[in-house]
Amino acid sequence: MSVVGERVKNARKRAGMTQRDLARAAGVSLSQLRKIEQGGYEPRLETLRSFAVAMNLRTSALQTTPDYEIPDSDTESQWHPVLHALHGNMTDPDEPATPDGVQAMLDTVQAMIAEDRYREVTALLPNLIRDVEALDDARALKFKTLNMVASLLAQTRQFEAADMVLDRALEASETAVEAATAIDTHLWALLRQGRLDDARTMAVQWADDIEPRFSRATLQSVGMWGRLWLKIANAAVRDNQPHEVEDALALARAAAARIGRDVYVERLLGRTFGPLEVSYIAAESFVIAHEPEKTLAIAAKVPAPSIEPAGASRMRHKLDVANAHTQMGRYSEALEEFRGVQRTAPEWLVQQRYARDILGQIVGRRRTLTPEMRELANAIKLDY
Known part of the structure; x- marks a missing residue:
């Protein structure tokens, strides 16, 4: 046994x-x-x-081991040059790196991430890592670069490498709030692995450490604190702690109300916080708790995002809506949500185990698949 x-x-x-x-x-x-x-x-x-x-x-x-997928061979091949660069195995540049040059490359990467061009981003990373490591007295640029790389590693299920890069990012951070943005990345990676206790403990500790005074705090500090409470809600709903979910969402709503709108907390990765982000996590919590009607009720009321309309939070929300429809047996509506995400963010979607889980439920209930369903299943690498 x-x-x-x-x-x-x-x-x-x-x-x-x-x-x-x-x-x-x-x-x-x-x-x-x-x-x-x-x-x-x-x-x-x-x-x-x-x-x-x-x-x-x-x-x-009841848990004994983490619950996550390993990267597929295509992902491993794509990231091999990046991992070499992270370990210092890099060719010399044609010309010396400059802070302006690194910032320009980060601006390019930011635009690519916003447009779901992750494969192109990965191709740029070895030179970006080489250049930022060559700079003296450029901790802010180094932090942004390493935090971004760690986030992409976690997205592609390379969790051990992500942990190593996050440790380096934290060493480069200059303020507690900046460090918390790296912790936000780490918490997301822990949740993707199903490490609920670790995620909750870390999120609570950091929320306590950076708790802002609302009358004086910057928008970023309030937003970062609010994002930590959303991570606590994420962990709590998966850990079957409904009252803790309610408390965490209440504190996140207080932070969102203090800000009054959705703002960037980490622009390079498109991370935002505000009333819309809180609504997304509330909707997600209900679908995890198998209350799909409440998820759809929230989805019907959320406005179109004013920033990051194709960002990961928005796409995840669309998958939550697809899951809610699936739980209610409304497969046509679920597939329509899938098609929207696939059109908008195909490179993001293929890395989402959650997408395979939802589509797998739909496929499992069908005796035959339409060509469109087979195409979607193949696009997200669903084994069926």
């Missing part, structure tokens, strides 16, 4: 439930539960959350 299987079995017995009771309450098949308890396979985080809800436990009480 695996450790997680034994935890599920022991928790079920303490709850006074039979296997049939737990399977029914969690919405899984009896055979699936039996395989899990016998160590037949490691369940996904979403399945463990369903068990936790049925037994009124934290999801993390």
